[in-house]
Amino acid sequence: MCGIVGAIGERNITDVLIEGLRRLEYRGYDSAGLAVVHGGAIERERQPGKVQALADATHASGVSGQIGIAHTRWATHGAPTQDNAHPHQSGDIAVVHNGIIENYEALREQLQAEGYVFTSQTDTEVVPHLIQSELKKGGDFMAAVRRAVAQLHGAFALGIVRATEPQRLLAVRQGSPLVVGLGIGENFISSDQLALLPVTNRFIYLEEGDFIELKRDQVTIWDASGAVIARPSVELDATVHASSKGTYKHYMLKEIYEQPAAIQRTLAGRVSNGQVAIDAFGPQAAELLSKAKHVQILACGTSYHAGYVAKYWFEAIAGVSCHVEVASEFRYRTTVLPADTLLVTISQSGETADTLAALREVKSRALGSLCICNVPTSTLVRESDLAFITHAGPEIGVASTKAFTTQLVALMLLVLATGRRQGNLTAERERDIVAQLAGLPTLCDEVLAMDQAIERIAAEFGDKHHTLFLGRGAQYPVAMEGALKLKEISYIHAEAYPAGELKHGPLALVDQDMPVVAVAPKNDLIDKLKSNLQEVRARAGVLYVFADHAADVRAEPGIKVFSMPSVADEVAPILYTIPLQLLSYHVAVIKGTDVDQPRNLAKSVTVE
Numbered sequence: 203m204c205g206i207v208g209a210i211g212e213r214n215i216t217d218v219l220i221e222g223l224r225r226l227e228y229r230g231y232d233s234a235g236l237a238v239v240h241g242g243a244i245e246r247e248r249q250p251g252k253v254q255a256l257a258d259a260t261h262a263s264g265v266s267g268q269i270g271i272a273h274t275r276w277a278t279h280g281a282p283t284q285d286n287a288h289p290h291q292s293g294d295i296a297v298v299h300n301g302i303i304e305n306y307e308a309l310r311e312q313l314q315a316e317g318y319v320f321t322s323q324t325d326t327e328v329v330p331h332l333i334q335s336e337l338k339k340g341g342d343f344m345a346a347v348r349r350a351v352a353q354l355h356g357a358f359a360l361g362i363v364r365a366t367e368p369q370r371l372l373a374v375r376q377g378s379p380l381v382v383g384l385g386i387g388e389n390f391i392s393s394d395q396l397a398l399l400p401v402t403n404r405f406i407y408l409e410e411g412d413f414i415e416l417k418r419d420q421v422t423i424w425d426a427s428g429a430v431i432a433r434p435s436v437e438l439d440a441t442v443h444a445s446s447k448g449t450y451k452h453y454m455l456k457e458i459y460e461q462p463a464a465i466q467r468t469l470a471g472r473v474s475n476g477q478v479a480i481d482a483f484g485p486q487a488a489e490l491l492s493k494a495k496h497v498q499i500l501a502c503g504t505s506y507h508a509g510y511v512a513k514y515w516f517e518a519i520a521g522v523s524c525h526v527e528v529a530s531e532f533r534y535r536t537t538v539l540p541a542d543t544l545l546v547t548i549s550q551s552g553e554t555a556d557t558l559a560a561l562r563e564v565k566s567r568a569l570g571s572l573c574i575c576n577v578p579t580s581t582l583v584r585e586s587d588l589a590f591i592t593h594a595g596p597e598i599g600v601a602s603t604k605a606f607t608t609q610l611v612a613l614m615l616l617v618l619a620t621g622r623r624q625g626n627l628t629a630e631r632e633r634d635i636v637a638q639l640a641g642l643p644t645l646c647d648e649v650l651a652m653d654q655a656i657e658r659i660a661a662e663f664g665d666k667h668h669t670l671f672l673g674r675g676a677q678y679p680v681a682m683e684g685a686l687k688l689k690e691i692s693y694i695h696a697e698a699y700p701a702g703e704l705k706h707g708p709l710a711l712v713d714q715d716m717p718v719v720a721v722a723p724k725n726d727l728i729d730k731l732k733s734n735l736q737e738v739r740a741r742a743g744v745l746y747v748f749a750d751h752a753a754d755v756r757a758e759p760g761i762k763v764f765s766m767p768s769v770a771d772e773v774a775p776i777l778y779t780i781p782l783q784l785l786s787y788h789v790a791v792i793k794g795t796d797v798d799q800p801r802n803l804a805k806s807v808t809v810e
């Protein structure tokens with residue numbers, strides 16, 4: 203999704219801007235641009251496609267300056283062309299924008315009537331014209347920006363420079379992420395601190411409604427009420443956040459292989475003597491978990507699938523009723539929350555617009571809100587009553603992998619803590635499941651050793667157009683996650699069904715050209731699942747089954763079986779996710795897609 207970088211210093215800052223954009227590439231984008239102030243004028247470079255194209259054009263044209271803004275654009279209004287790429291300009295003003303201006307059509311008509319000429323189809327272009335229009339009415343640059351922003355509806359972050367005021371860069375955070383990076387004699391803004399790690403490890407996390415003035419040696423912040431406010435700065439251990447592909451061909455593969463270590467980090471310090479440390483969820487967690495009579499989980503995409511697995515766990519293990527819903531639906535419908543509902547949001551980034559909006563919408567009606575998140579400095583963490591950080595480490599591949607399995611581990615800890623506080627879980631069962639969680643890293647290693655066998659069969663999916671993923675019980679959301687992974691990185695249509703639903707419709711699709719993938723650990727439903735697989739086989743469907751020895755699924759022509767290690771039923775969804783990640787990865791590599799940055803997708807979905 204769109205990314206912003208801005209810098210002011212004494213040196214030429216174009217390299218800082220471009221390196222910052224490179225570090226935002228993982229978020230997904232389709233064009234890039236920058237604007238610097240040089241000799242009293244705005245100089246701009248914008249290119250469709252990769253940041254490298256922008257870097258080449260910038261170096262060829264020799265654009266340079268000591269203050270500038272830059273942007274990666276993920277197209278919403280208008281195609282990914284040069285004209286639509288940011289920064290957008292109006293006279294001496296240039297603007298980069300992340301988010302959506304919802305009332306841009308009305309503003310555009312108003313500004314056109316005032317004589318402003320538009321050169322793009324974007325919603326963003328109204329912003330520089332509006333600031334320009336306000337400047338003509340008098341007052342200084344910041345006052346004009348304030349008056350302009352007051353007319354904008356929607357969620358956004360802005361970076362703004364003015365050719366005639368090269369000593370200051372202005373910025374606004376109103377619903378989209380933005381951080382300030384503090385340097386020595388230079389300062390920065392970005393939508394993600396990762397972009398600024400080469401230049402600083404000191405950050406100020408902004409609040410909604412903040413206006414920021416960045417000078418070389420001074421940062422001033424005004425809060426939503428207009429008062430100057432001192433926000434604390436935080437020093438990060440940069441090595442923790444450093445991320446490179448190492449010897450792996452793609453970030454996604456690296457992140458799949460990081461899962462044993464990531465799971466260990468999620469557990470570290472959160473369990474001891476066979477018990478979950480309830481305080482790991484925050485000081486008021488014990489009280490909240492005792493009082494909760496219902497759990498409502500809200501999330502999007504892969505994080506929603508994690509929540510879906512947890513729904514099975516909450517009811518079966520903690521004895522507490524649980525609903526799960528995609529945040530984009532929940533936020534816009536009239537909802538009735540049962541009394542004493544604990545709200546649980548799940549998000550890798552903590553910046554997903556729909557999840558944040560759903561939290562804000564419902565928070566006041568809930569008993570309390572708890573988020574499970576990978577980014578401790580994110581908005582979701584700051585706006586939730588309680589937060590549990592998964593410690594998966596930076597996830598760069600757009601397709602979520604280690605974030606998902608660590609979310610599942612975190613959710614199981616929450617389920618155990620809830621079960622204990624509700625009096626529905628014996629100490630023995632808790633100890634048992636904690637031991638299963640502790641054993642997961644070793645089992646994950648065993649599954650990762652299946653990589654080559656999975657790679658070999660991936661070729662059989664390369665020319666297929668549709669795939670079906672089947673699971674039952676808590677393995678159904680695992681099948682959903684497997685289908686999502688395959689479609690997002692290999693562009694093969696994939697659907698997941700609870701296997702019992704097959705005969706109610708999807709069986710009509712099954713033939714020899716539609717591979718059917720099933721997750722089939724030995725559990726109470728295995729015999730039912732095996733009957734469903736026979737229904738597929740009877741229609742010439744080719745089956746790829748991930749099953750443990752005890753499940754006793756026999757390989758035969760048309761049924762390929764991948765032998766999974768035995769694992770306790772409770773934590774099996776975590777383990778069975780991994781072969782499906784590997785399968786999608788290898789199919790995508792065979793298809794030659796952009797594995798880490800699949801087309802049309804963004805890592806951090808900061809617009810609705």
Ligand code: F6R
Pocket residue numbers: 502503504505506548549550551552553554557600601602603686687690805806807
């Ligand atoms: C899929 C994927 C997305 C995200 C979704 C929510 O691989 O990564 O479906 O899970 O956009 O993102 P977060 O978890 O950051 O809220």
